[in-house]
Amino acid sequence: MNAEPRWRRRKADRPGEIVAAAIAVFTERGFAAARIDEIAARAGLSKGAIYRYFDTKEALFRAVVTDAVRPNVRKVLDTAAAWQGGVPDLVRMLLPTVAGLAMKLPVGAVLKMVIGESRNFPELARVWHDEVVQPALSLLMRLIAEGQARGELRPGDPRTHAFSLMAPMLLGVIWRETFTPLGAGDVDLPAVARQHVETVLAGMETRR
Amino acid sequence: MNAEPRWRRRKADRPGEIVAAAIAVFTERGFAAARIDEIAARAGLSKGAIYRYFDTKEALFRAVVTDAVRPNVRKVLDTAAAWQGGVPDLVRMLLPTVAGLAMKLPVGAVLKMVIGESRNFPELARVWHDEVVQPALSLLMRLIAEGQARGELRPGDPRTHAFSLMAPMLLGVIWRETFTPLGAGDVDLPAVARQHVETVLAGMETRR
Amino acid sequence: MNAEPRWRRRKADRPGEIVAAAIAVFTERGFAAARIDEIAARAGLSKGAIYRYFDTKEALFRAVVTDAVRPNVRKVLDTAAAWQGGVPDLVRMLLPTVAGLAMKLPVGAVLKMVIGESRNFPELARVWHDEVVQPALSLLMRLIAEGQARGELRPGDPRTHAFSLMAPMLLGVIWRETFTPLGAGDVDLPAVARQHVETVLAGMETRR
Amino acid sequence: MNAEPRWRRRKADRPGEIVAAAIAVFTERGFAAARIDEIAARAGLSKGAIYRYFDTKEALFRAVVTDAVRPNVRKVLDTAAAWQGGVPDLVRMLLPTVAGLAMKLPVGAVLKMVIGESRNFPELARVWHDEVVQPALSLLMRLIAEGQARGELRPGDPRTHAFSLMAPMLLGVIWRETFTPLGAGDVDLPAVARQHVETVLAGMETRR
DNA sequence: AATGAATGAGGTTTCATTCAT
DNA sequence: AATGAATGAAACCTCATTCAT
Numbered sequence: 001m002n003a004e005p006r007w008r009r010r011k012a013d014r015p016g017e018i019v020a021a022a023i024a025v026f027t028e029r030g031f032a033a034a035r036i037d038e039i040a041a042r043a044g045l046s047k048g049a050i051y052r053y054f055d056t057k058e059a060l061f062r063a064v065v066t067d068a069v070r071p072n073v074r075k076v077l078d079t080a081a082a083w084q085g086g087v088p089d090l091v092r093m094l095l096p097t098v099a100g101l102a103m104k105l106p107v108g109a110v111l112k113m114v115i116g117e118s119r120n121f122p123e124l125a126r127v128w129h130d131e132v133v134q135p136a137l138s139l140l141m142r143l144i145a146e147g148q149a150r151g152e153l154r155p156g157d158p159r160t161h162a163f164s165l166m167a168p169m170l171l172g173v174i175w176r177e178t179f180t181p182l183g184a185g186d187v188d189l190p191a192v193a194r195q196h197v198e199t200v201l202a203g204m205e206t207r208r
Numbered sequence: 209m210n211a212e213p214r215w216r217r218r219k220a221d222r223p224g225e226i227v228a229a230a231i232a233v234f235t236e237r238g239f240a241a242a243r244i245d246e247i248a249a250r251a252g253l254s255k256g257a258i259y260r261y262f263d264t265k266e267a268l269f270r271a272v273v274t275d276a277v278r279p280n281v282r283k284v285l286d287t288a289a290a291w292q293g294g295v296p297d298l299v300r301m302l303l304p305t306v307a308g309l310a311m312k313l314p315v316g317a318v319l320k321m322v323i324g325e326s327r328n329f330p331e332l333a334r335v336w337h338d339e340v341v342q343p344a345l346s347l348l349m350r351l352i353a354e355g356q357a358r359g360e361l362r363p364g365d366p367r368t369h370a371f372s373l374m375a376p377m378l379l380g381v382i383w384r385e386t387f388t389p390l391g392a393g394d395v396d397l398p399a400v401a402r403q404h405v406e407t408v409l410a411g412m413e414t415r416r
Numbered sequence: 417m418n419a420e421p422r423w424r425r426r427k428a429d430r431p432g433e434i435v436a437a438a439i440a441v442f443t444e445r446g447f448a449a450a451r452i453d454e455i456a457a458r459a460g461l462s463k464g465a466i467y468r469y470f471d472t473k474e475a476l477f478r479a480v481v482t483d484a485v486r487p488n489v490r491k492v493l494d495t496a497a498a499w500q501g502g503v504p505d506l507v508r509m510l511l512p513t514v515a516g517l518a519m520k521l522p523v524g525a526v527l528k529m530v531i532g533e534s535r536n537f538p539e540l541a542r543v544w545h546d547e548v549v550q551p552a553l554s555l556l557m558r559l560i561a562e563g564q565a566r567g568e569l570r571p572g573d574p575r576t577h578a579f580s581l582m583a584p585m586l587l588g589v590i591w592r593e594t595f596t597p598l599g600a601g602d603v604d605l606p607a608v609a610r611q612h613v614e615t616v617l618a619g620m621e622t623r624r
Numbered sequence: 625m626n627a628e629p630r631w632r633r634r635k636a637d638r639p640g641e642i643v644a645a646a647i648a649v650f651t652e653r654g655f656a657a658a659r660i661d662e663i664a665a666r667a668g669l670s671k672g673a674i675y676r677y678f679d680t681k682e683a684l685f686r687a688v689v690t691d692a693v694r695p696n697v698r699k700v701l702d703t704a705a706a707w708q709g710g711v712p713d714l715v716r717m718l719l720p721t722v723a724g725l726a727m728k729l730p731v732g733a734v735l736k737m738v739i740g741e742s743r744n745f746p747e748l749a750r751v752w753h754d755e756v757v758q759p760a761l762s763l764l765m766r767l768i769a770e771g772q773a774r775g776e777l778r779p780g781d782p783r784t785h786a787f788s789l790m791a792p793m794l795l796g797v798i799w800r801e802t803f804t805p806l807g808a809g810d811v812d813l814p815a816v817a818r819q820h821v822e823t824v825l826a827g828m829e830t831r832r
Numbered sequence: 833a834a835t836g837a838a839t840g841a842g843g844t845t846t847c848a849t850t851c852a853t
Numbered sequence: 854a855a856t857g858a859a860t861g862a863a864a865c866c867t868c869a870t871t872c873a874t
Contacts, residue, residue, distance in 0.1 A: 014858085032240030033328055036844065046860050048846080057844070116324020118386045120241055129387050154410075159393075160376075160403045167375035168368075174382075178326045179337050185367075195368045202362075203411030222833095244869065254835045256871080265869060430854095448656030449744055452848065462856045464850080473848065532740020534802045536657055545803050570826075575809075576792075576819045583791035584784075590798075594742045595753050601783075611784045618778075619827030638837085660865070670839050675866065 018043045027109030065124045068110045087147035095197045099189035108173040168196045226251045235317030273332045276318045295355035303405045307397040316381040376404045434459045443525030481540045484526045503563035511613045515605040524589040584612045651733030689748045692734045711771035719821045723813035732797040792820045
């Protein structure tokens with residue numbers, strides 16, 4: 001009689017589908033303005049079904065924030081940790097790679113939310129700090145210190161040097177989320193990465 | 209008995225007091241979680257009185273975001289526009305100045321909100337873009353192009369160069385709002401400014 | 417592989433098992449706070465299976481309230497109806513018997529629910545009235561009237577006399593459900609029965 | 625233009641009006657089935673206004689249970705504590721008084737709820753135990769012990785004697801709430817009190 | 833000009849019930 | 854006969870906004 005069943009069983013796929021829908025809605029509206037209704041609709045579910053997989057709106061938000069980036073960060077860090085050559089060349093490789101990732105993953109939107117909701121969800125900011133920011137920063141600082149010890153890089157506080165290296169990439173990511181949708185010029189992250197890395201390395205390397 | 213009605217006191221100050229209270233609450237809680245009740249209480253008023261000065265919560269939010277920074281930006285821009293010497297020296301002066309301002313004004317908190325609410329309040333992001341970001345960026349780009357024309361600075365896309373120069377300051381501001389409250393190490397903005405400006409200028413200047 | 421489908425096991429027992437689980441959950445939580453999920457879990461079934469045996473939560477509730485006591489009441493009433501000796505001695509036997517039953521059956525908990533839900537489920541209160549309360553009361557009233565006719569008992573409204581006889585037992589049952597779990601002293605129902613029956617019979621019997 | 629204002633200020637009267645409406649709805653439906661909407665409507669208010677006076681539905685429920693009886697209990701206990709004559713005569717006065725109060729106050733309905741919700745709101749059962757039941761029981765037990773010491777009353781556990789005295793009154797109250805609305809015969813509490821007190825005293829007094 | 837009681841729309845969450853498997 | 858994913862109708866509670874005082 002009725003051609004279309006009201007719903008179909010898909011338990012295994014559901015969490016992923018819900019998180020995908022939630023990423024879209026949360027990043028578009030922010031935590032508070034996101035409505036469970038809309039997430040459910042985009043996931044092709046009823047509101048109540050969401051609660052089979054996530055106990056609260058906050059739990060869903062946490063899942064979004066943690067799932068969105070963690071896997072990709074590992075990959076980058078592992079590559080860097082396994083690097084054999086000199087520090088400057090590693091940096092030359094690393095920044096464009098990160099720029100490429102940032103272009104295709106929802107990093108920017110999630111980062112925006114982590115920043116925006118850090119007061120209301122300190123734990124999420126902590127997750128990002130502990131799993132994304134701190135590891136990346138530590139790795140960079142260690143590499144810079146090594147480069148300085150080997151005489152490849154000029155002296156200076158390694159943490160600040162790391163800021164000098166990474167900041168334009170992150171700012172570009174935020175820019176693309178915040179100002180580009182308004183009609184402000186887009187940012188070509190890989191291009192920025194290429195030019196910036198050369199500029200800053202020229203200022204950091206001992207011989208050129 | 210009391211001949212003086214209690215609200216005769218101040219009058220013209222009210223809007224400013226309300227905005228001041230609103231800055232505190234909005235930056236502490238974000239737009240959605242901020243309650244008019246609390247803003248009113250901090251302004252020493254009743255909830256209803258707020259509506260005599262601002263039609264809606266959004267209007268108050270707009271006032272906060274617009275008023276919070278505009279005046280200070282002008283000052284910096286005017287100083288820079290009036291600069292007579294070479295571009296590198298201007299930059300050497302500018303970054304620490306900005307760093308100092310960012311330490312005492314609520315720029316970071318408001319910037320965080322502008323970023324976080326940019327999807328829900330595009331006009332606010334636009335205000336910031338048009339009144340803060342774009343003017344500063346334009347000025348910097350013009351200066352850089354001039355420096356390049358005069359042979360003081362190496363070639364390269366001026367906009368990216370501007371990013372290379374400013375990004376660590378802005379990222380530091382955001383960091384202090386997002387991660388420092390969690391116990392992550394603080395960022396000494398003026399120190400970052402001093403080291404970064406020398407590093408990046410060493411990579412930008414033609415002769416050193 | 418597994419030739420035996422898992423639900424082939426029992427079959428006829430199911431309703432009884434469900435009611436048993438439901439008694440536990442309903443008496444622990446009350447009607448509204450009882451969740452079908454929990455009843456199903458305790459019965460070793462899934463939620464959906466419950467609906468094969470009971471159309472609604474209310475239907476299950478009705479089954480609980482009706483089944484919980486009916487069989488036991490019959491026994492007591494039959495014993496009393498078959499009594500051959502004098503009324504006072506019957507009462508001396510009856511009250512401790514009832515007290516003993518009340519100690520091991522969930523009468524108290526179910527009585528509590530019948531009382532608590534009587535407005536929302538008048539029919540259940542009616543079942544209890546018609547099948548438990550009224551028969552017992554009628555029997556007692558008839559016996560008392562007979563005793564008065566034979567000169568064994570003093571005059572007075574038989575219904576009130578029946579109240580005088582039975583009330584402490586019922587109140588004790590309720591007390592044990594309501595106040596004892598809070599740490600209030602327990603009630604030794606049989607002991608109360610023994611003392612009360614002697615006190616009240618001393619006031620009812622014509623010669624002592 | 626508009627003859628009737630949408631609402632009128634009546635802050636001081638509100639809590640009482642709300643509790644009165646809540647008593648009606650809670651006692652009619654029980655805690656879970658009572659809807660704030662209906663309480664508000666009966667109090668002539670909107671749903672939201674309730675929350676200006678009571679933080680949660682539970683808080684309102686607590687207010688109902690505590691407010692409904694406390695004042696009246698005090699009065700009875702004080703009268704009894706000030707009694708000068710013999711114990712039997714005090715009891716002869718006390719029971720009809722209690723019966724009269726129970727006829728005009730919502731004691732029965734509230735008692736029913738305390739019993740029905742004791743598992744979900746143990747603290748309310750405790751309030752009733754501590755403020756109503758225990759004081760009354762203690763007083764009675766003390767009076768009975770005094771009567772026994774003076775030789776007016778026969779020996780026996782005072783607590784059980786107190787049960788023997790009071791139980792029919794309480795049971796009558798519950799009966800009137802549970803079975804009378806169904807068409808079962810009403811209980812004339814004062815009449816029950818008069819006959820019961822004589823019956824039971826005849827069994828308790830040493831000389832008659 | 834100011835108050836704060838009252839409104840009412842809207843959101844999250846729960847859970848009895850249904851139904852594809 | 855059984856499962857449990859999915860539905861959808863409430864219900865509680867919040868809070869920006871209004872308006873009688």
